[in-house]
Amino acid sequence: MSERRAVAVVDTGAIERNCVRLRRELSGEAELCVVVKADGYGHGAAQAGDAALAAGATMLAVASAGEARELRAAHPQAPLLTLGALTDAELETAIEARSEIAVWRREFLDAVAHHGRRLGVRPRIHVKYDTGMGRLGERDPRAVAELTRAAAASDDVELAGLWTHFATADDASSRFFDEQLARFEELARELRPEHPGLVVHAANSAAALRAPASHFDMVRCGIAAYGLDPFNADPRARELEPALELRSYVAAVRRFDEGDGAGYGQTWRAPAATWVATLPIGYGDGVRRGLSNRGEVLVAGRRHPIVGTVSMDNVTLDLGPDGAIDPGEPATLIGAQGEERILCEEVAAHLATINYEVVTQISPRVPRLYVRS
Ligand SMILES: Cc1ncc(COP(=O)(O)O)c(C=O)c1O
Numbered sequence: 001m002s003e004r005r006a007v008a009v010v011d012t013g014a015i016e017r018n019c020v021r022l023r024r025e026l027s028g029e030a031e032l033c034v035v036v037k038a039d040g041y042g043h044g045a046a047q048a049g050d051a052a053l054a055a056g057a058t059m060l061a062v063a064s065a066g067e068a069r070e071l072r073a074a075h076p077q078a079p080l081l082t083l084g085a086l087t088d089a090e091l092e093t094a095i096e097a098r099s100e101i102a103v104w105r106r107e108f109l110d111a112v113a114h115h116g117r118r119l120g121v122r123p124r125i126h127v128k129y130d131t132g133m134g135r136l137g138e139r140d141p142r143a144v145a146e147l148t149r150a151a152a153a154s155d156d157v158e159l160a161g162l163w164t165h166f167a168t169a170d171d172a173s174s175r176f177f178d179e180q181l182a183r184f185e186e187l188a189r190e191l192r193p194e195h196p197g198l199v200v201h202a203a204n205s206a207a208a209l210r211a212p213a214s215h216f217d218m219v220r221c222g223i224a225a226y227g228l229d230p231f232n233a234d235p236r237a238r239e240l241e242p243a244l245e246l247r248s249y250v251a252a253v254r255r256f257d258e259g260d261g262a263g264y265g266q267t268w269r270a271p272a273a274t275w276v277a278t279l280p281i282g283y284g285d286g287v288r289r290g291l292s293n294r295g296e297v298l299v300a301g302r303r304h305p306i307v308g309t310v311s312m313d314n315v316t317l318d319l320g321p322d323g324a325i326d327p328g329e330p331a332t333l334i335g336a337q338g339e340e341r342i343l344c345e346e347v348a349a350h351l352a353t354i355n356y357e358v359v360t361q362i363s364p365r366v367p368r369l370y371v372r373s
Contacts, residue, residue: 006248006281006366009335010043012051013373014243018227019055021239022219025208030215033059033081033201035222037067042286042359043226043244044368046074052225053078061220065090068099081126081161083220085136091115100124100160104138106147113156125151126161126199129187131180133167141187148191148198161199162191166214169206170230177207181214188216206230209238228355232345242344244359245335246366248281250299250327253319262316263308268293275319276307279331284312286362287333288351291315295350298332298340300325334358 023032034057035041040048049060049071060075062068063084071080080099088111094101095115103109103125116123129144130137138144144162151159164184168174181202188200200216205224207214227242229235235242256262256270270276277299283289289310296303297317304317315333319325330337334344344355351358 004367004369005251006246006285007369008042008362008366009245009247009369009371010047011241011243011245011371011373012047013371014227014241015043015048015051015225016055016372018225018240018243019052019057019221022205022208022221022224023056025212026219027212027215029217031058031218033057033061033218033220034225035061035083035204035220036071037061037063037083037222038360041222041226041228041356042362044370045071047368047370048225049075049078059218062099065093065097065099068094068097072097072099092119095119095121095123100126102126102128102136102163103147103151104128104130104136104144106150109147109151109154109157113154116156122156122158124158124160126163126201127151127159129162129164129184131164131183132176133165133180135165137164141183144187145191148195152195159195159198161201161218162188162195163201166202166204166207169204169210169214170232172210172231177211181211185213204230223356226359228344228359232348232354234343234345242335244344244362246281246287246333246362247335248279248315248331248333250277250325250329250331251280252278253323253325253327254278261308263292263314264311265309267309268307268316270318272321274321275323275325277304277317277319277323277325277329277331279315279317279333280313281331281333281366282311282313282315284363285366286358287315288358288361290351291347295347296342298335298337298342299329301338301340303340303342 034052036045059079061081082099128137201218203214203219205221208219227240292309307318308316
């Protein structure tokens with residue numbers, strides 16, 4: 001019998017090996033920044049950060065000031081970068097956490113300088129060039145150059161980096177990726193000689209794996225560090241090792257006669273006599289309701305279809321007419337049992353989403369159990 005109704009087992013050794021594998025890929029002197037936002041893509045930011053640093057990553061990145069504050073508590077010395085937009089109050093929090101800050105407007109640069117003076121620190125800033133993502137960053141390269149020069153001339157901030165973010169790096173046939181890269185390269189070539197030591201960075205996992213020309217001085221990898229495939233294919237094809245398994249157990253097994261129904265709305269009825277298992281895990285744990293009557297779960301080393309509606313705390317499986325499994329049997333919703341394996345990418349395909357969303361939605365109700373293989 002499992003000790004927990006549901007658990008996410010995170011192998012920090014796998015995260016370490018994925019980071020080593022990513023570093024092997026890097027061209028020249030490029031360094032690895034590992035993105036641990038959204039609680040390390042559901043894996044645990046502090047633990048993922050530990051594994052990344054042990055594997056030679058030189059920076060950790062988060063999206064928000066709150067994440068920077070939490071990560072700073074876990075990693076007193078690690079260089080941190082906050083990637084996202086910050087309100088004035090959040091800016092103060094991020095500076096207090098000694099995070100490096102993303103900047104793309106003059107007014108914001110002034111606010112960073114103001115808070116830095118007040119707090120007695122000289123924040124390191126990374127100027128963001130929007131080369132086409134159309135979300136955050138300055139779109140006009142002349143304005144980016146001007147902001148970079150203003151930051152370099154300031155006594156109150158330290159110019160640390162110039163960066164951009166790709167919109168279509170995961171689409172191997174994308175021409176837009178090449179256009180963004182060309183725009184960024186052009187400005188980086190202009191600004192580098194004026195600013196020795198400027199850390200130029202652009203690549204996410206997909207770009208890092210497909211385009212060495214995008215590596216510059218640093219890459220910012222999230223998904224691949226967790227052993228998930230940025231192209232939503234099988235991670236093993238790129239020598240990535242999934243670090244997370246989502247497990248539960250069979251809490252009840254019932255005999256169903258033909259026509260018996262399972263779960264809310266009775267959306268599934270047994271087409272013939274069978275055995276149905278109930279697992280005590282549901283959408284309250286991040287097993288999405290969209291998996292109702294689709295997707296499979298491993299029990300006793302075999303795949304079994306999810307039948308009926310996924311409820312908040314339970315999922316039902318059709319074990320088949322010979323499937324009289326004893327309660328207590330382990331169930332694997334993401335991960336391996338023997339030779340069988342359910343990839344996060346497979347679950348994502350059932351939900352018409354991406355692996356990123358599947359792991360970040362495993363809820364806080366699911367305890368994370370850390371192992372290091
Ligand atoms: C600005 C930025 N850089 C890097 C990353 C890491 O991307 P990935 O997880 O695809 O490696 C993200 C993640 O969304 C991001 O927002």
